[in-house]
Amino acid sequence: MTRSAYPHIPLAHAGAVLGIDLEAVAANYRELCRRLDGVSCAGVVKSDAYGLGVEEVAPVLANAGCREFFVAHIEEGIELRKILPKAEIHILNGMFPGAEETYTENNLIPVIGSLHEAKIWKIWCGETPLPCDLHVDTGMLRLGLSPKELGQIADEPDLIQGLDIQNIISHLASADEAQSSQNVAQLNTFRRAREILPMGRASFCNSSGIFLGSEYHFDLARPGVALYGANPSPGNPNPMRDVVSLKARIVQVRDADMPETVGYGATYAIKKPSRIATVPVGYSDGVLRSLSNNSCGYIGEHCVPLVGRVSMDLITFDVSDVPEEFAHAGQWIEMIGPHHTVDDMARDANTIGYEVLTSLGRRYHRVYKGGSDE
Ligand SMILES: Cc1ncc(COP(=O)(O)O)c(C=O)c1O
Structure with missing residues (x-):
């Protein structure tokens, strides 16, 4: 199947890396x-x-x-x-x-x-x-x-x-x-x-x-x-191995103070001095808009809440609790991975893993692990 206008996006150009195991x-x-x-x-x-x-x-x-x-x-x-x-x-x-x-x-x-x-x-x-x-x-x-x-x-x-x-x-x-x-x-x-x-x-x-x-x-x-990799037996531990990972590159971290708000519609209000990291992926990349103010990513073991609305090409995370050395431009936020699986993202978006998977966008740098010489 054709990968539309962006067949192979090099890592240096990509806002996020989609790993497929x-x-x-x-x-x-x-x-x-x-x-x-x-x-x-x-x-x-x-x-x-x-x-x-x-x-x-x-x-x-x-x-x-x-x-x-x-x-x-x-x-x-x-x-x-x-x-x-x-x-x-x-x-x-x-x-x-x-x-x-x-x-x-x-x-x-x-x-x-x-x-x-x-x-x-x-x-x-x-x-x-x-x-x-x-x-x-x-x-x-x-x-x-x-x-x-x-x-x-x-x-x-x-x-x-x-x-x-x-x-x-x-x-x-x-x-x-x-x-x-x-x-x-x-x-x-x-x-x-x-x-x-x-x-x-x-x-x-x-x-x-x-x-x-x-x-x-x-x-x-x-x-x-x-x-x-989605769990075919909901309510029980997933017997399948995770297949997909998605990590997004931080492009900016902004210091924010009251009474500022984040993103379209001002749906997230800053309540204490905070640091807000922006990553260049959005609903156009299949990160569903229903995740707005209702999901998270991970930097190492730190959970970073997704704040504000998911926009077409950008998403914002509150990285206030992450040491600055791990949350600055050029660092990565795990959006799908061992800490936050496809099923977790689906739950946050009030949908199913099928929709998360089949929505995955075409603007990622794709990395396939294994397969070629099996
Ligand atoms: C007729 C039929 N068989 C099998 C499947 C595979 O289903 P699943 O992805 O739930 O394993 C589908 C998926 O929608 C289907 O429509």
């Missing part, structure tokens, strides 16, 4: 495989591998043993095909009418989500069935065959006759809430769907689903976010 991605894949105990494990690398760079991440997963990949869009599939010529690539968003040839040319497997799509694929395939998956909706009301369509297939199996169905898939709506009764309800619905659609393999689990127990595993798991 590819060894941790591989370790996370292996850990999920271990928990799956023999069940196949695909890798979900849509949205540029959740913002971390599909070009770098996908080969690392392949080297760790991953053979099957799921992306959302056809374009992502085309891109991934160039990176991994031999992988099985599945397109979650379905079969787009008019794009049949593109699937075939690039050896992409559409995840068919309706009888209408199934018909289009069947017509395209003619006498030579080409691989596809079938998505069954078990409670998302989003993509997948509806209960009505499933009933139609039960009455008239010819509707899907002649399709080369590799996987019957479904997606959990509340897997990150282990106690949710929706998990069991979807599991039962999926089992009933399998009675009507017993062909191919069954694929049900996302990252969190893997942690719900082996009855959820079926034949093929499809984890995404856990590969990238």
Whole structure:
């Protein structure tokens, strides 16, 4: 995927350094495989591998043993095909009418989500069935065959006759809430769907689903976010290794006194003589504006509160409690790292790790650890 106008920003020009630990991605894949105990494990690398760079991440997963990949869009599939010529690539968003040839040319497997799509694929395939998956909706009301369509297939199996169905898939709506009764309800619905659609393999689990127990595993798991270090089992210690770090460069430290305020809208009032450090990252770099006055960074072991509003290109931290030798222009503030993880930042922003990851901007100096010679 293209990195927009700023493909490789040198360290000297960058306001922040984004570290991506590819060894941790591989370790996370292996850990999920271990928990799956023999069940196949695909890798979900849509949205540029959740913002971390599909070009770098996908080969690392392949080297760790991953053979099957799921992306959302056809374009992502085309891109991934160039990176991994031999992988099985599945397109979650379905079969787009008019794009049949593109699937075939690039050896992409559409995840068919309706009888209408199934018909289009069947017509395209003619006498030579080409691989596809079938998505069954078990409670998302989003993509997948509806209960009505499933009933139609039960009455008239010819509707899907002649399709080369590799996987019957479904997606959990509340897997990150282990106690949710929706998990069991979807599991039962999926089992009933399998009675009507017993062909191919069954694929049900996302990252969190893997942690719900082996009855959820079926034949093929499809984890995404856990590969990238977010906690798939909220409320429990994170079993995954951290993948992402973000440190921002201090460009100025200002002495402030009452009655000054910080940033747009004057939302943070100085209450005692303070030192305010400015770093050149903002919501344009994916540091969400909802973190305004409600997050922190770290300088060494010192927690520095984020004060004032996050603006497009700048953020301010109160570094009053940090010795000056560690908090001056040219020093770094850890925004994501061992002290403050992706999930911590997501909690501060009242969102989820997925959004933090996929929002990560394009103006960082990116440093990938590991991966190239694995
Ligand atoms: C159908 C489907 N399967 C698997 C995944 C991977 O989910 P997760 O990142 O929660 O592991 C997604 C992600 O949204 C998805 O839409």
